């Protein structure tokens with residue numbers, strides 16, 4: 001069985017930077033955010049279920065999901081959010097399991113901002129947290145996305161607190177230096193993961 005590493009971290013912590021490094025080493029990465037979009041693509045069973053549950057207004061003329069309309073709808077109605085998640089979460093989980101199972105690299109990575117929040121860590125053998133101070137998270141995420149500090153702070157407040165994530169992860173990298181420093185720390189762990197994957 002392939003060794004599966006869970007990779008997580010709050011917004012702007014450096015998860016994507018870490019994922020890219022793993023990919024550069026030939027390690028296959030399954031990105032939960034990408035899977036979440038794939039399962040509601042045109043023709044997918046989850047999209048049909050969403051249409052049946054919420055109505056035809058959730059589908060655009062081109063047959064794609066009207067994400068914006070649905071986002072606004074569930075924002076106002078928490079029970080609608082639950083209904084939506086009851087459709088999407090199992091579909092996402094199934095697709096993640098399939099993609100991880102087809103990985104051919106020595107080990108595989110599941111990167112997810114909500115690894116612990118959505119119990120996706122049940123699918124992994126070991127978890128790595130990319131950690132950063134809130135100050136750095138705000139600085140990096142706002143320069144990447146062009147969002148203001150207040151918007152980033154709201155997203156951070158909605159995510160699991162750093163302390164809780166630190167308690168759940170077996171490995172933690174504090175990404176508070178140069179990108180080379182992140183890569184050096186990843187390299188050390190990568191050697192351990194390779195050894196584990198051979199065991």
Ligand code: ADP
Nearest residue numbers: 010011012013014015016017140144177178179
């Ligand atoms: P996440 O995926 O966790 O939201 P990213 O990996 O996209 O975070 O990192 C947020 C931004 O900060 C990106 O523009 C990324 O290139 C940059 N970044 C990440 N780590 C570092 C670092 N150690 N030094 C400088 N910039 C970094």
